[in-house]
Amino acid sequence: MEKRVKKIIQVLGKEYPDARTALHFKNPLELLVATVLSAQCTDARVNKVTESLFKKYHTAQDYAQADLQELEGDVRPTGFYRNKAKAIKGFCTALVKRFEGQVPSNLEDLVSLPGIGRKTANLVLGEAFGTPGIVVDTHVLRLAGRIGLTEQSDPTNAEFDLMKIVPRNEWTRFSNLLILHGRAVCTSRSPHHGECKILSLCDEGLRWKQSV
Secondary structure, eight states: OHHHHHHHHHHHHHHOTTOSOOOOOSSHHHHHHHHHHTTTSOHHHHHHHHHHHHHHOOSHHHHHTSOHHHHHHHHGGGSSHHHHHHHHHHHHHHHHHHHTTOOOSSHHHHHTSTTOOHHHHHHHHHHHSOOOOOOOOHHHHHHHHHHTSOOOOSHHHHHHHHHHHSOGGGHHHHHHHHHHHHHHTSOSSSOOGGGOTTGGGOHHHHHHHHHO
16 A cells, blocks of 8 residues: 555646645744635635734734624635634634634644644644645545545544555655646546546546446
């Protein structure tokens, strides 16, 4: 299994040489905010919203002290704006109270923040701090299952399965590679098997190949 994973990384690495998050950010706080806004929203739209948002709010204290209704209006284009504004204000308040306004650089502290789960924490760790983390979003969960790397439907359990077979130094890149491949080729409703470069390394791909 480990050999297959390394081959998948090698092949997809050539397909997506700049595999990293598409969210724009200059520091860990900006990435944390952008990641929360990205739920059920495209990265492109989030980037458009944060372009002005990050000029208005610079610190965790800025968000913590913000008027909630005003913050809701600022993030409204990303959808689910009430929940997102409440979440941002909530974890920024915790950052101010518990971490002197700084985003912690370890998983345990990050997931202790209100509204921050392992997926968001691992993304921030990998992209903002350079600490390897496997980000199991809907694309990673779907592709890992189709390829045959996990049978788990729960993201956390799938993450633990992947941690055992993906080289630690590749955790962040591996996640980004699967996300990009999931968006471009291995889509949710109708995967483009004929265009897939890792077809021979994928359980579902091999089944499809045998059926045609």
